[in-house]
Amino acid sequence: MIASMPRSQTPAVLLATAILFLLTPAAAQRPGAGPSLTPQELARAWDAEHVSSPVSALVDHAEVVRRLNDLEPDLFTVEQIGQSVEGRSIHHVRAGTGPMPVLLWSQMHGDEPTATSALFDIFEYLHRHRDSPIVRGILDRLTLHVVPMLNPDGAERFQRRNAQSIDINRDALRLQTPEGQVLKALRDRLKPEVGFNLHNQNWRTSVGDPPRPASMSLLSVAFDEKRSDSPGRRLTRKLGAVIRDAIEPFASGQIGRYTDEFEVRAFGDNITLWGTPVLLIETGPWPSVEQDPPLVRLNFVAIVTALDALATGSVDRADPRRYESLPLNESRMFYVLVRNATVINGAGVSPYTADIGLTASRRVRTTDGRREVHIATTVDDMGDLRANAGLLRTIDASGLFAVPDTGYEEGALVDLPEWRTRGESTLAVGQPGRIALLRSAEGGRYRVEVVLRER
Numbered sequence: 001m002i003a004s005m006p007r008s009q010t011p012a013v014l015l016a017t018a019i020l021f022l023l024t025p026a027a028a029q030r031p032g033a034g035p036s037l038t039p040q041e042l043a044r045a046w047d048a049e050h051v052s053s054p055v056s057a058l059v060d061h062a063e064v065v066r067r068l069n070d071l072e073p074d075l076f077t078v079e080q081i082g083q084s085v086e087g088r089s090i091h092h093v094r095a096g097t098g099p100m101p102v103l104l105w106s107q108m109h110g111d112e113p114t115a116t117s118a119l120f121d122i123f124e125y126l127h128r129h130r131d132s133p134i135v136r137g138i139l140d141r142l143t144l145h146v147v148p149m150l151n152p153d154g155a156e157r158f159q160r161r162n163a164q165s166i167d168i169n170r171d172a173l174r175l176q177t178p179e180g181q182v183l184k185a186l187r188d189r190l191k192p193e194v195g196f197n198l199h200n201q202n203w204r205t206s207v208g209d210p211p212r213p214a215s216m217s218l219l220s221v222a223f224d225e226k227r228s229d230s231p232g233r234r235l236t237r238k239l240g241a242v243i244r245d246a247i248e249p250f251a252s253g254q255i256g257r258y259t260d261e262f263e264v265r266a267f268g269d270n271i272t273l274w275g276t277p278v279l280l281i282e283t284g285p286w287p288s289v290e291q292d293p294p295l296v297r298l299n300f301v302a303i304v305t306a307l308d309a310l311a312t313g314s315v316d317r318a319d320p321r322r323y324e325s326l327p328l329n330e331s332r333m334f335y336v337l338v339r340n341a342t343v344i345n346g347a348g349v350s351p352y353t354a355d356i357g358l359t360a361s362r363r364v365r366t367t368d369g370r371r372e373v374h375i376a377t378t379v380d381d382m383g384d385l386r387a388n389a390g391l392l393r394t395i396d397a398s399g400l401f402a403v404p405d406t407g408y409e410e411g412a413l414v415d416l417p418e419w420r421t422r423g424e425s426t427l428a429v430g431q432p433g434r435i436a437l438l439r440s441a442e443g444g445r446y447r448v449e450v451v452l453r454e455r
């Protein structure tokens with residue numbers, strides 16, 4: 001059990017605690033625990049040693065099985081704990097011999113792969129540094145139980161749901177999905193003292209004002225409608241504080257928090273109710289074309305730091321207000337935001353001024369047995385979007401015309417489309433994000449400044 005500090009302490013108790021710490025400094029750390037690494041040192045270790053693919057979305061079930069087969073058998077025990085609807089194996093990796101069981105599961109939603117990659121980097125780290133104080137401490141004090149890919153059928157299709165088209169994370173009570181049954185059975189067998197529920201969140205997720213991308217959002221999961229407090233919830237709030245402090249140097253202003261409304265059907269909420277307090281970690285957008293490497297790195301630092309804090313007991317001294325003061329998630333981020341364009345929308349409407357917000361999502365195509373990722377963009381909103389921000393690009397289109405892209409080339413000289421003419425494509429919400437921005441040029445013609453198109 002984790003020793004949790006009661007919320008209200010009398011000065012006498014505080015004084016007694018202080019004296020205890022002065023007299024026995026060793027009591028501050030649990031036996032066998034060595035000095036911890038800084039987040040920067042962990043990030044440097046990831047930079048030098050990570051084994052994850054640069055594109056997490058391309059990691060399929062076959063690659064997970066291959067990587068599990070390559071794990072060092074004297075450090076890791078790999079067990080098949082069940083199979084998916086379509087018969088793909090679901091695995092449980094055990095590492096460490098400590099008295100505190102810790103459960104981590106990833107990719108319950110098939111199209112949320114970032115933490116799965118981070119888990120394999122953590123396995124690599126445990127293996128390479130097995131004799132270092134930090135890894136020794138983790139393996140001596142904790143027993144890690146990891147399910148790297150709970151929804152392999154969803155991962156194969158790169159979709160949220162399983163092959164029954166059920167959201168496994170709303171199946172904790174009805175238990176109609178074999179994947180959900182497997183997770184519950186594992187939880188009930190191990191009775192872990194804490195659980196980490198690892199997901200990705202929508203790229204629209206933002207924090208703050210002006211909005212910044214919510215690159216990681218945390219939730220100390222509730223177990224009842226009243227969102228009651230408990231030692232377990234205090235522990236997950238403290239873990240949230242530990243993670244915030246660890247990743248803030250790398251993602252300042254990009255860390256968010258979910259409201260803790262109880263979701264009666266969700267696994268995190270029920271696993272907390274069943275006795276294993278859960279911290280939800282949602283990986284969000286990163287402001288670059290390449291999403292995965294910085295976000296896998298962030299997960300690596302967050303999770304290793306959290307495990308170290310559990311192993312050394314330093315989590316007991318974390319200030320839960322560092323978690324509670326995180327800004328709440330909002331959805332004010334667009335992938336690309338075009339501001340102040342004069343829109344000729346191709347539907348016979350006279351030109352008007354509007355901002356245009358494009359959202360993006362990753363899709364995976366399999367061509368000749370090879371998986372390929374592409375980014376699908378959609379016009380999500382038009383109008384006055386001054387409260388929003390662009391993740392990848394914010395384009396000031398003052399003085400430019402925004403028209404539906406019908407195959408424009410950047411730099412070309414073209415005629416401005418006649419607004420009264422109805423074209424085949426229109427610039428409207430729900431349409432693919434194909435837009436050209438035209439600037440008035442010599443001889444009454446227009447230069448194509450920017451073409452936004454799916455890649």
Ligand SMILES: [Zn+2]
Nearest residue numbers: 109112199200
């Ligand atoms: Zn999810």
